[in-house]
Amino acid sequence: MSALIPYYDWLKAGHVIFVIFWMAGMFMLPRYLAYHCETAIGSAESEAWKAREKRLLRIIVNPAMILTWVFGLTLAATGDWFAQPWLHAKLTLVLLLSGFHGFLAGQVRKFGRDQGLRNGRTWRLLNEIPSFATIAIVILVVIKPF
Template sequence: MIYLSIKALHVASVITFVSGLLVLAVCAATGNLVTLRATRRWDHRVTTPALALVWITGVAIALMGHWFGAAWLILKLPLVVLLSALHGTLAGFLRRVERDASEHRPPVLRFVAPAVIVAVAAIVCLVVLKLF
């Protein structure tokens, strides 16, 4: 029962984190200063704690399931690290834009949200199918 509870908490945290990450990506690409401030507050209060919970519960599930060393998990971890790093990069970018509204927005920001969706879809396939 504890395993299932942790797994449910993990899934809820992942949904919260990915939603927040997508909002961050869209806001970084298109948002105005008012939207940026609201998004940064949401990120600080909701998305970042959800990311911490994703990592804590994910490690707990992997330990309980004895999955460290499983090929699907080894393939999943770099994607999770990439999403975590992307979150930090976007949060830092929004902080800089809030300080200096003239901060240049790189054109690559348009592709961040689709990249997040592709990475999450790959993670879901790896976790659910466990083909390796």
């Protein structure tokens, strides 16, 4: 990937832009689901939340996750970072975050059928997962403590 070295900073800019879109969606989706499960099944409000959840997932969260991975892996290859322990730790956390993303996508499908985890308090607690992941991931990549 040495051909991409002159574009390293542009790749990093692209990576951070899609990280922001992805994380914005990861903060919004559990909150949407918290509001959604407090509405009556079959109500107009509940149907409106279903449409919002599907749109957010399809237009922002899914494409942003894919592009974050594409730019991130390209950066790792271009910068020859793959042997670094901080990257291994970061990748572990990002894989867990991607798993949480998959869980949210599954819940959006279930909420579409009026099923799923219908507890607002639990969704507000789950909302903290992306916050803690972001703090740890940014410290790992900026400080590179090991």
